[in-house]
Amino acid sequence: MASLETAAAAPALDISWEDRFAQRMQGLTGSVIRELLKITERPEIISFAGGLPAPEVFPLAEIEAATRKVLEEHGAQALQYGATEGYAPLRELLVRHMARYGVKLTPANVLVTTGSQQALDLVGRLFLNPGDHVVTEEPTYLGAIQAWRAYQAEFLTVPADDAGMRVELLEEELRRGPKFVYVLPNFQNPSGATLSSQRRQRLVETANLWGVPIVEDDPYGQLRYEGAHLPPLLALDASLPGHVRAGHAKGGGVIHLGTFSKTLAPGLRVGFIVAPEEVVQRLAQLKQGADLHTSSLCQMVAYETARGGFLDRHVRQIRRVYGQRRDAMLRALERHFPGGVRWTRPQGGLFLWMTLPPHLDSAKLLDESLRDAKVAFIPGTSFFPNGGGRETLRLNFSYCTPELIEEGIGRLAGLIRRHVANAAR
Amino acid sequence: MASLETAAAAPALDISWEDRFAQRMQGLTGSVIRELLKITERPEIISFAGGLPAPEVFPLAEIEAATRKVLEEHGAQALQYGATEGYAPLRELLVRHMARYGVKLTPANVLVTTGSQQALDLVGRLFLNPGDHVVTEEPTYLGAIQAWRAYQAEFLTVPADDAGMRVELLEEELRRGPKFVYVLPNFQNPSGATLSSQRRQRLVETANLWGVPIVEDDPYGQLRYEGAHLPPLLALDASLPGHVRAGHAKGGGVIHLGTFSKTLAPGLRVGFIVAPEEVVQRLAQLKQGADLHTSSLCQMVAYETARGGFLDRHVRQIRRVYGQRRDAMLRALERHFPGGVRWTRPQGGLFLWMTLPPHLDSAKLLDESLRDAKVAFIPGTSFFPNGGGRETLRLNFSYCTPELIEEGIGRLAGLIRRHVANAAR
Numbered sequence: 001m002a003s004l005e006t007a008a009a010a011p012a013l014d015i016s017w018e019d020r021f022a023q024r025m026q027g028l029t030g031s032v033i034r035e036l037l038k039i040t041e042r043p044e045i046i047s048f049a050g051g052l053p054a055p056e057v058f059p060l061a062e063i064e065a066a067t068r069k070v071l072e073e074h075g076a077q078a079l080q081y082g083a084t085e086g087y088a089p090l091r092e093l094l095v096r097h098m099a100r101y102g103v104k105l106t107p108a109n110v111l112v113t114t115g116s117q118q119a120l121d122l123v124g125r126l127f128l129n130p131g132d133h134v135v136t137e138e139p140t141y142l143g144a145i146q147a148w149r150a151y152q153a154e155f156l157t158v159p160a161d162d163a164g165m166r167v168e169l170l171e172e173e174l175r176r177g178p179k180f181v182y183v184l185p186n187f188q189n190p191s192g193a194t195l196s197s198q199r200r201q202r203l204v205e206t207a208n209l210w211g212v213p214i215v216e217d218d219p220y221g222q223l224r225y226e227g228a229h230l231p232p233l234l235a236l237d238a239s240l241p242g243h244v245r246a247g248h249a250k251g252g253g254v255i256h257l258g259t260f261s262k263t264l265a266p267g268l269r270v271g272f273i274v275a276p277e278e279v280v281q282r283l284a285q286l287k288q289g290a291d292l293h294t295s296s297l298c299q300m301v302a303y304e305t306a307r308g309g310f311l312d313r314h315v316r317q318i319r320r321v322y323g324q325r326r327d328a329m330l331r332a333l334e335r336h337f338p339g340g341v342r343w344t345r346p347q348g349g350l351f352l353w354m355t356l357p358p359h360l361d362s363a364k365l366l367d368e369s370l371r372d373a374k375v376a377f378i379p380g381t382s383f384f385p386n387g388g389g390r391e392t393l394r395l396n397f398s399y400c401t402p403e404l405i406e407e408g409i410g411r412l413a414g415l416i417r418r419h420v421a422n423a424a425r
Numbered sequence: 426m427a428s429l430e431t432a433a434a435a436p437a438l439d440i441s442w443e444d445r446f447a448q449r450m451q452g453l454t455g456s457v458i459r460e461l462l463k464i465t466e467r468p469e470i471i472s473f474a475g476g477l478p479a480p481e482v483f484p485l486a487e488i489e490a491a492t493r494k495v496l497e498e499h500g501a502q503a504l505q506y507g508a509t510e511g512y513a514p515l516r517e518l519l520v521r522h523m524a525r526y527g528v529k530l531t532p533a534n535v536l537v538t539t540g541s542q543q544a545l546d547l548v549g550r551l552f553l554n555p556g557d558h559v560v561t562e563e564p565t566y567l568g569a570i571q572a573w574r575a576y577q578a579e580f581l582t583v584p585a586d587d588a589g590m591r592v593e594l595l596e597e598e599l600r601r602g603p604k605f606v607y608v609l610p611n612f613q614n615p616s617g618a619t620l621s622s623q624r625r626q627r628l629v630e631t632a633n634l635w636g637v638p639i640v641e642d643d644p645y646g647q648l649r650y651e652g653a654h655l656p657p658l659l660a661l662d663a664s665l666p667g668h669v670r671a672g673h674a675k676g677g678g679v680i681h682l683g684t685f686s687k688t689l690a691p692g693l694r695v696g697f698i699v700a701p702e703e704v705v706q707r708l709a710q711l712k713q714g715a716d717l718h719t720s721s722l723c724q725m726v727a728y729e730t731a732r733g734g735f736l737d738r739h740v741r742q743i744r745r746v747y748g749q750r751r752d753a754m755l756r757a758l759e760r761h762f763p764g765g766v767r768w769t770r771p772q773g774g775l776f777l778w779m780t781l782p783p784h785l786d787s788a789k790l791l792d793e794s795l796r797d798a799k800v801a802f803i804p805g806t807s808f809f810p811n812g813g814g815r816e817t818l819r820l821n822f823s824y825c826t827p828e829l830i831e832e833g834i835g836r837l838a839g840l841i842r843r844h845v846a847n848a849a850r
Contacts, residue, residue: 050506060496068489071485071489072489075485079693080477080483080690080691115717121714130555267502267505267722268722289542289575291540292540292694295694295720
């Protein structure tokens, strides 16, 4: 009965979930961005804000045909519960796909996820307790910050430049015992930077030496518009063939995240994790508690659309369209923008990164831009887990046509030129 | 630099994620059941184990037509990213649907989830810190135990009988300051019990008095084969119109979970949460970190299939088919089973619950049953968060045809009869 007495003394009323929520969601970045994206749905706004694929490149006819085939030939399976690990033919397709990079896997190394956002969530769920540390590039992907703040992680950041994370500064952060290192090696979101070959090698070696797993997030790797493909960290991680070392002393291991959102369609919500088998097993159990499994219909449609070489052909078309849009944005920036503003020149992906003169605040500029120029972008602060980046912003070039890009960049440049001129006075 | 010194002393190598995982997944219930479900996929096994809808009742033709329409008329939207809160017409349909029970809502009270498993996960994510308490019926739904163990919750259980949770025993547990009370009022999983009208009223009053939210999980409410529909707890919760009281002193509020998995198809992974607006807003932010949003395609297909009265017509068909199967199982049990074995007589849903003579262990019986009788079921222990239920088991009656039910129950009865006879000797 002692427990009952204690219980009676305990507060029956507890509103701390609201406080805890506020704490976990510090900065409310997610809701700010969601509100912003709602504004950008207004037809008069030219939006460089979202990370949306262009609907013109959705393989609609092929997805229609695949869906028809799936429902006609495997309807009961597409509508029924499925294995938490994912649809077997899709996992096998991913194994074949990764083999191109010299990565030898079995389907037991693959977990299908509900978009790669769920992959970030599951990784957090497996590795993070409140107060645990995660190393990221600075700036880094907003969705990862959101996913891991929910587990009350603390972020250790490593500065990045045009060749990605400055890996020579990583060891200092590894001394603090982080649970993993998170990196987007190709056409990083938000910076557009690509991690150089040398740094890839050094990153894998350093993390292995310290026994810290690397979480390699590669949603854009296929979307390269110039230059040669660089090997994924997964391929560089010599420890992988053993499939047993993630999180162990003898090597950190690489957990590789991918998605069909940028190569087929995000509305399917089909992503994947490639990892050592013992990690996949645990992630699968966590996924079972999170959503049982990813939509059978969507997985089967993704597989049926992607297979037989279609995905590769389709990716070539996306590269052409987005490459033109990147070029259009770079040309417009050069034509319209004043001195004192810098931007990156990504070799692929969806985004470039702009740095304004230090006296400008991109969040304030956004209000003005939405009102006067009718142009949207994402202020850079959202991508700095520990603050900073006030004078930076992210521009998406995949969603708007080249004509709209030219128009929108022109309007944005006009606004910024006024501020730069005012400051010079 | 103090922080760097501290950091250097911290262990760079940390394998605790494995220990923590084991701790969170105590009992490994999920993996045991997943392994079991793999066994039951063998064609020679008659499975009463899963909670699978019968593929014969999937509205395949209607889903095919709906999918074609969605892709032809709104293809770009179905393949694009969507709002975290869900597809607006689907949320509106759910508002209309709930209005039948006298519950007045707006779409701001509805969050679409990736199956109702995700709803359980998000509720855990919002309300639970490690060590927090949750009140459940005993036995209770395995998926809820899994979802909340991941947040390291502790379970307080209230015994249940044929009229559901024994609400007169609830107050004792509320004294211990739980974060919410979880209840499946209709055709409970696993017991099949339905919470009586009187107890519903008392449950809502008691929880409101103590300011503890109720999480009402209602996946099966539509699947009633006899008797009159009882009002959902949501409708009884007088506090709802204000939409402001969840988790507050003046009333706990009801968070209602539903799904299309049992009425349309689980492979779509479309569920939903109905809650006060401030709760929905926070859950939406957490969902954004978990998987951004539920598949646009699946939501639009669910909406397009369900609308215009089809869902109601289809539910009537499901009721007819499953009602026959329930009757077939009850008849077979009465015909074949020996004295000393008891079972529930559910008025709806997918499951009934069996209690063997106390000397029998259903987990051991399962091994034997799979080997000799080729019949699968789920041992009851999986549904007891704090242990117990050794002599109980769950039988599903929705998946097998009446003929297979008769055959399987006959075989299972033979096995159990031998054990009962042996014990009597």
